[in-house]
Amino acid sequence: MNQDYIKADPWSIIEEDFENERVKSSESLFSIGNGAMGQRANFEENYSGDTFQGSYIAGVYYPDKTRVGWWKNGYPEYFAKVLNAPNWIGINITLNGTPLDLYTCQKVTSFRRELNMKEGWYKRSFVATTSNGLEVAVEVTRFLSLEYDEVGAIQYNLQILNSDAKAEVCPYLDSGIKNMDSNWDDKFWNTTKVSSEGNRAFIESHTMKTNFAICTFMQSELTVDGEKFEDFSTKEEEMMVGHAYAINLEKNQTLTLIKYGGYAVDRNHPTDGLKKAADVVLSKVSGLGFDVIFQKQKEDWAQIWEMSDITIAGDAKAQQGIRFNIFQLNQTYLGKDSRLNIGPKGFTGEKYGGSTYWDTEAYCLPFYMATKNQDVAWNLLKYRYNHLDRAIENAGKLGFDNGAALYPMVTMNGEECHNEWEITFEEIHRNGAIAFAVYNYHRFTGDYSYIPKMGLEVLVGIARFWHQRVNFSEEKQKYVMLGVTGPNEYENNVNNNWYSNYLAKWCIDYAVEQLNKVEKEYPEDYDRVLSKVKLTRKEIAEWTKVSGNMFFPYSEKHKVFLQQDGFLDKEMIKVNDLDKSERPINQKWSWDRILRSPYIKQADVLQGFYFFEDHFSQEELARHFDFYEPFTVHESSLSPCVHSIQAAKLGRMDQAYTFYLRTSRLDLDDYNKEVEEGLHITSMAGTWMSIVEGFGGMRVLDDQLCFTPQIPKQWESYSFRVNFRNQIVTIFVSSEGTSFEVTGNQDLNIKVNGEQVTLVPGEVIKI
Template sequence: MKQYLKIDEWSIIEETFDPQTQEISESVFSLGNGYMGGRANFEERYTGRSLQGSYMAGVYYPDKTRVGWWKNGYPEYFAKVLNSTNWIGIDININGTPLDLAACTVSEFRRELNMKEGTLSRSFTAALADGKEVKVESIRFVSMARREIGAIRYSVTPLNFSGTITVAPYLDGDIRNKDANYDEKFWNEVEKDGFPGGGYLTLKTKKLDFHVTTAMAYEIAVSGELLKADAETVLRDKYVANIVKVPVQQGDQVILYKYAASVTSRNYGLGQLVEAAQSALQSAREAGFATLLTEQTEAWKDKWKESDIIIEGDPSAQQAIRFNIFQLNQTYTGEDDRLNIGPKGFTGEKYGGSTYWDTEAYCVPFYLSTADASIARNLLIYRYKHLEKAKENARKLGFAKGALYPMVTMNGEECHNEWEITFEEIHRNGAIAYAIYNYVNYTGDKSYLGQYGLEVLAEISRFWEERVHYVPHKDKYVMLGVTGPNEYENNVNNNWYTNRIAAWTLEYTLEALAYLREHEDTRYAELVDKLGLLEEETDKWQDIIDKMYYPLDEERGIFLQQDGFLDKQIIPVKELAPEHLPLNQKWSWDRILRSCYIKQADVLQGLYFLNDRYDLETKKRNYDFYEPITVHESSLSPCIHSILACELGYKEKAYEMYLRTSRLDLDNYNNDTEDGCHTTSMAGTWMSIVHGFGGLRVQNGRLGLKPFNPGHWSSYSFKVMFRGSRLKVTVTDRDITVANETETPAAITIYDKEYTVGGLGTVTSQGVPAAI
């Protein structure tokens, strides 16, 4: 871990150019707007180490699977979010010499991600090999107000010479994915054109026939005066550029305004793409850079109004939570129910950019509380639309009925081919069922059950029914050959969390059926008929609930992660020499599998999800046993531990885990940020404050709060949307204040005392419990 970024409450700032951290910075300083985004690559040429990345949401490629040996049931491909047309490119030549920071002496370098306004700016002075010096300043953004638009203001000033600066804005579609299994390029050119002032480029994928058109336009000004100059047009394979030679005197500032519009066949007919791109581009160009920037600032102002968290007295923690919220807001906006949230968002290629159970387990709570309920609802509808594919996935693995949602997907098909995950990490089904419960419980929107939810719940329950089997001599149902959330254990029997979430899913499905039978009897009858649901089937579900086997150590009073877990030698992580960590980079897989060490919350994941089912002492015994042997080598681990530590009153541990999850990428904790930011775990960071320090839960239709101050902060506040109200919760060492920023009253509970916060009203609860 190396902290090289300056602490600032609203910005991420880098003040020295270091090629060794360039790929990390490309991840951290990424931009996006839910529709498109990209890494913080330089606009000008850079021949140093770099991961070029521009991405369009929902555009992917089925890269042929590469495995050492094939197993029945393996998917044919691994879906990859595609590195798309590089629209930011601007080649700069100084008297014929390329500007390239890998070949220059760089000074006064500064890069800033302004999270308040959603902009990326950069400035530096570069001395070329021949001694010529230039000052460069740039600012760019991907528009939150006009989702298809990106804009750049890029200036070059000669400091010690006069001569010619050549400016070449371009579109480059001749790109590849770093993670391509067979090093192939995934795009073919369809058409292109270039002309003075701009051009466009249309590409299509070699499979699936996604089309993307990107159009550019630009203006050049010298010392404030628009330049009318001839431009040379360059066209080559998947590439369009204009080259403009600008005579300059020492001190002249050459400014390029570059605008780009990107559209895809997901939203337009193939014959409409060029026209749509040109229309959006023309509108943006007519508005001008200043107006577009103002729109961007206002759009982000609205985002922060709904989702900001304020921490007083701890700038590092403040910067970290805003960074996480910023990345979440620019990754997913929720208007399109065909889209989901990839583990890297628009910041990199690792994990293919596909959908994992991370969305349901970690991201849904963030969007439930910081946006209109329709946003989280669309995440659930995404899975509903994939139900038939989930049923197909179950059949491919030999199941006669039910649905197994994929571990990794773009279109509902499984596209992950590590057997211990594809075939065994089936607890993902439970997370999808839990997300339905979470949505309905939080919003009160029980109509979702009849419209979409029950069908998903029933098919998941059918899967669990077939996946377990009854053991007569135990009079119990067991589940063999699974992998729980802790991926440092494979092919285990009776993973407690998997068994528990399976039984809970069956229970919730029966509750949903009972609700619909009583309150929506016509829809209930329709669904029973559509599903072919028989009474003997639901009776079997109840029998499984009643007789599910759970491994338990009665002496310690803990749930065992799986059968035989205590046969392992239990050695706390703190007793390992530092050179052994991280295990996934230092130990063989064989050694990891035989050890007691836990990658991420497993039993504790279940205690978080089913929080109201277990008393504090049960949670404490399990936490005290499992946390000391957890290495937190999954980005999804620290947040769950922080939340439970808050509930248990473990102030120091809660704060330690919060910092670890919140600054995971800013401080490169896991030594892997160059691959992209851990976007889905960022939602866990938000949960650490709101569900952890804020103690937020929803029970019996009321928003419950049990906040405490971790001691490092003079105060903190967060906002949550709840059933039409937007509530600002402020916590100090003395009191808890809840202010309603809407006219819709809200029923809340603060430390078991009930309140109603009237429209635009405020309630205050005196006294904040101390933590251990």
């Protein structure tokens, strides 16, 4: 049974009633971020129960030495870990000498927490009876500023309802933290200085090995019934500093602590100027005050929603799901910094190392292209270009040469840092996703300039890799690809994975096509690139020989491409015939049993049909969908969205809706029983695709925006916006029909259900 304690609400994630066993799940679900940093929804006051403490800074990582039983040549030396950063949110509270701790309280009532997605804040309130009999009412509001993205703010209100009491309130900083996923329990941080000046405190520290320097800072202001209380004592330890306010609090008086905190990082400031940078930003936000920066937060989120919101009428859970996904994507990445990328867990947990995967190019790029301006998508592509030299190094470590590039499965700085051999060495389809993103960017934005400036070098490196990765089979008289793992990680070390082979052919053909285009239209860039990469006509001819004679496993009996050579040798028992107690198989079965089964973790052949939809007929899609979906367990977060899009294309709206609900509420309903580890950020972009590309049927065909709108029977209407080539198109779909509106100064020609339609600014066109 899936979790069901989150209340259905169109704009908020709401939990009522306190239960210790769901604290870690809620810490994930109520996480907050601002693109530069983020944190799990840990309690500010002490909590002695089971908790997963986590605060994270974008781009700051530690190279944790690989831990494997048997070292193999080519293994990455380390697994890059997003670091649990020094904690700035902590506020220790003692009442008559007893700590306020929800785990040890006699009773907790009126517990409520809310993540307000519309305005970008997190609030928690409760009434609790402490172990020494005091009845306490608490309300806490917290947010991470979008405007001042080094800073977060907390307003902590406390009342004692049944007695006077002596209260000690101690806001603090703590750098004595560690990662839950450390391989060797290494010390990740070195604290160099702890200091306090007035009502501000600072901890200066740096990461071991990577030597990122940060200054964690705080400033606190305390009032009782609106009157300032300025006396405190400083508590200073080797890795902690706090300001302890001792107050005789009368019954029903309201104690309010305002705490500003955050990080100044040497990625953005001179290393010797971090404390000064912290002082500057603290002066700025404290001068404005909590209410002013809180109001600015609401305005900034309103601006984000203006473009990225999807409205759904008549289905509260579906509405909540899509907004939760869009909200978390924007909390994770806003496109301001081309050095950053989108980790699969964002700022919500440590699993997967918090690094960059192929998810960015395959799933996230479409969302950011359509809901931001094209500069954001450009930055994502520039990120890969900046790492091209590392991709060539990565390939070299595996024995490839001549500038062949293998982009990493997992990375922080372009260097491969994933250490499961069947993925590190074999899940090479990630190269294809990066090449496809180059194509997809040009297709959607119409901006070709990236390819001659940067993309052509990337495409050449990728084509060289595929050319070297195949070998010629005398028996088949075809080029084959041995020992790979496709997106379906439940089949490792297989031969002729159809998706990987198809991508290899396409990447080579696309690289050659772009070389020809750049030669004709951008001769200076062409000469520069060829001189740099030392590419010859002879080498290009060798590539095309491979792409023109690639082997694709196929079943004449079923009239489908096969996942891999031996797929039909398996015991073909469908998922519906599995006992529910066996699910999820990744938690119930041995890996050996999984690998011998026909069960698919995520779309593999169908992923290829999604990328290259126009290469195949509707009949071929239906045949492959009907063959593979019954064997798919969807135990990857990336699976349901592709199936939802394809079910919609096939007109199977009930099935499309079911898959949509699963992808949109994957974390809210904890389908895979793992949300306490963090959220599935990158797959959330797939949820957006499920509506826009699935139900809305949005495509770019023949250089034109096209739609084939449908609506699930569970909905009254839905609407979304896309930024297509700097023109904002609003689409509203109901059972009565679809309306379109374009903003800007010029007409826009689109196609709706195959018919040409001209959108005129200021006019609503109804179909």
